[in-house]
Amino acid sequence: MNIHEYQAKKILAQNGISVPNGKIAYTPSEAKRVALELTSRGPWVLKAQIQSGARENGHFISHEAGHKGGIRLVTQISNITYEANQMLNNVLVTEQTGPKGKLVSKIYIETFAKTLRTFYAGIVIDSAISSITLLISKEVNKDIINLSTSDYTKILRVNLFPQENISAIQTERVADFLDLDKTYHAPLAEFLNKMLSTFINLDAKMIEINPVGVTKEKEFIALDAKISIDDNALYRHKDIARLKDDYEEDEKVLKAKKYDFQYNEFDGNVGCIVNGDGLALEAMDMLKNYGYSTACTLNVKGGVDKDKIATGIKIIMTNPRVEGILINILGGFLRCNLVADGILAATQEIGLTMPMIVRLEGTNKNEAKNILKDSGLAITFAESTEEAIKTLAAKLEANN
Amino acid sequence: MSILANKNTRVLVQGITGTQASFHSKKSLDYGTKIVAGTTLHKNLDKHIGIPVYSSVADAVKEHEIDASIMFVPAPMVKNAMKEAIEAELKLVVTIANGVPVHDMLEIKSMLKGSKTMMIGPNTPGLITPEEARLGIFPENIHQKGCIGVISRSSTLTYEAVLETNRTGLGQSTVIGLGDDMIVGTDYRGIIKRFMEDTETKALVLIGKTDSLYEQTAAEYYSGLKNKKPIIAFIAGEAMPFSHIMGYAGDIITRGRITVQDKKKMLQNVGMTVVDNITQIHEVLNELDLVP
Structure with missing residues (x-):
């Protein structure tokens, strides 16, 4: 089962991972109101909540929605209503939705997080060795499956163990791969361990944070989030089973x-x-x-x-x-x-x-x-x- | 001969009082399977379908010599039931349940490592040695005793493979469904090894499918064997568009994209005969001129 970005971020936050402040809106006027509740001064990020990657490079079918994609940066509060109105109740097409696209019925509004750099972090299950695998790449906002088949060397793969924290050697490998110096090791290890424990606690099959932002204060922030949960384990996660969005399915x-x-x-x-x-x-x-x-x-x-x-x-x-x-x-x-x-x-x-x-x-x-x-x-x-x-x-x- | 289970194998049924378990245990008993005990959560029950029942595997092994278990417990209970079976050092457990959480399987796999237990399944029709033992839910009427070993990663295609061996009159030594899931207890390698050692088995039929990488490890294992028996292989899913098998994203990202064609080539390169159509299996078997 897949969940929306705003739901995934809420779960990450509950597990101690930093996320930008954000709120969901169903109408343009609600969008303006929640934007002001988040911060009186922008910029804000408006994000279409459909279960698809590559939303930023997507396009809306209707001309009324303008030529911009499903993720929009807005600097003036006066423009929030206008942009939200364009996005809401219009169909967004991305390379993952197919030509039919998906109807945007809600948008997530976030404060804009200033970061120095970004990277990709994912956790998946590798069935060949029955192991949990951490994936790291400097390439962000790309489809990781395409990346893994086109340029295998751009992804670092680290096998993790459910009962253990990430080791110092593993943290160092990740930091070196990302060109992060020693001062980042501690916050990086903490971030990755929280990702792993979220993965375990949730019975997840995949967690992707693409991208992770690194701030001036050496904080790691989930700027986007995708979580896929094992359907067979939903019986022990009743609160998450309720998040299922039937509109996402045929x-x-x-x-x-x-x-x-x-x-x-x-x-x-x-x-x-x-x-x-x-x-x-x-x-x-x-x-x-x-x-x-x-x-x-x-x-x-x-x-x-x-x-x-x-x-x-x-x-x-x-x-x-x-x-x-x-x-x-x-x-x-x-x-x-x-x-x-x-x-x-x-x-x-x-x-x-x-x-x-x-x-x-x-x-x-x-x-x-x-x-x-x-x-x-x-x-x-x-x-x-x-x-x-x-x-x-x-x-x-x-x-x- | 046969592999893993025969008429002398002493079998425990875990979760024997369930509807499906009762139905299939009776069928297995009629088939000749030596079911000696069962376990159940029901208190104050001594016997069920004529079989003595216990509240745990540990209690059952105190009273009976047990070689193998057929596990009928529902998916959420499989992890604990496996733990019991492993602790009791049962040599073989056949787990029928469909829908075992993948994180539970990760834990089970680490429990199995270094243990004395071999796990078949989950999500499998089980194992059958025709005319001797039935550990699972196989329809007993389609099997014929013979010399072909059958291993399959697809429950329903196991039946097709069995029907193919019947067409040749060669029959089956033992038929094993490895299970349809992303992570299974035992992959092809453990089973191929035993079929190679079994004097009665003359050739193997291997059924694979589009997802997972088990066929790759089977190819590597087979290529390293000194004395090889012929294997006829079929891999299902060539026509399945790639976008529909994304459930296995983890494998693709960590191991690269392996298509059905790639798998077929891998198996062919190590000397297996790969057929494009499952109904060609009997033709290839006939060409082998096997004497049962």
Whole structure:
């Protein structure tokens, strides 16, 4: 689960990490009021609260929002209302949001923090060695994934241990990498330890402070913050689970989540219903081998019953890209006849206007086959994934 | 022969009174699995589905010789249950739970280091030695006794791999799901090692997927082996756009971007036969002319 910058900063502050003073605003007049509450004299920084990096270099779709990006420096209080009005309720597009962009419904207003220099600090999990890894770079405001693949040497990687503080040797390595002299070692170690304890306390999968600002007083300040928390651990962080912003998610993804399904969209034209990640990957790969690609995958996970399958079909059918449907469900305890009943229930309710190929493996397979055959609907039963995809490809070909 | 579990393996079921645990324990008993004890949080219970139950692993090992555990406890309780199993020095634990917090797995991994316990999972269908022992939730009706070892990082594709070996008539010596999660107890290496030592296993089928770097370590390990049995490998996820696998950002940043094509090449370079389509596995197996 991802949270907004202002929420992440609040959490960092609670864990003893310095952040600029800031407040959230939903309207232009509120923006002016909170700006004055923060400080009577600017400058202020206005930051669009959407869950995306690269906001500064983004652009708003509407002309009314002006040509500036999602992060704006304002020096005169009289301009706050004007800038806030441009940003609020307009759609911001960044290189991470995709062309659709995201609607800015709130902005975070901060006092401008004067810093001498900035750097990147992140903590992630390296699954290959089951370790927590600290990442440091002098390059700021860049996508760390792109940076790591384009110039590997620009990132320092330090393995940390959950139960221990960062060692003096590790601190020195980080300081040297950043060209910070000895006088910075103590505050740097303190800052990094607080980052690590936040990471542990929160069950985080990733914390990025990009950039960290270093002040004249040798204080380390989080100028931006991104925190991603392990969904599987949210049960022990009820206060954080409440921060989830449903507006950040696609409507169909949310609907799928209600049923504990996992829904993903791509740019092809085949909709797939499967009961496992592996089957979704297999279907995508095989469709590609036959010259087709996937519009969406819906993983109904584990056990499947009539209602689950009917709901799944309805979610898939409402995706306008879908021109053909593949249902591939495997499992020894799966009662195939119930899946067949679900398929009928959904197609009787919303109709079937496109080819549908079904492959089921489990008990009562022949019963399921007969149910689908007797329905008179244009549903084909296949014995293997490959046969299913071959048949579907042939039908799509014929339709074109 | 087989690896890790056979008809003589004495099995404990951790969390035996749960609905799923009861259902699958009964199936496993019917299959011939030697389940000797169970643990439960329920107080004042002596027996469940005919099996003696205890309130802790420590209590169970006082009364029974136990080689392995099937763990059915829910995800939030896995860390403590693993601690119990490791302290009791159980040789093998198969953890079925889906959704174990990744920070718990980090702790479990450090507990496992230097211990006598091998952990399979979490988020796995488990382990099955056909006609002998079923430690998990595998459908028992699809497996056939034979000479192919199956290791998979994808639960559902394990079934596909098993069906492929059935098509050749070669069957399976042991089938193991390593677990679908970002961090699993045991990676390919530990399992490949045992299959190489097992006289009954003639060849292996390895199923990998797009995320994580376990396939890379498998390749490195296999290349260093002196006596190699053939491995037929399939890696799922070639068509998955990169932007959709960002959940593993940590790996990408720390280890660089490794695509499915890269993984396939790595496995091919060390002498494994890599198929582009999972349904080609039986063809390659047939070409090997194996005698079970």
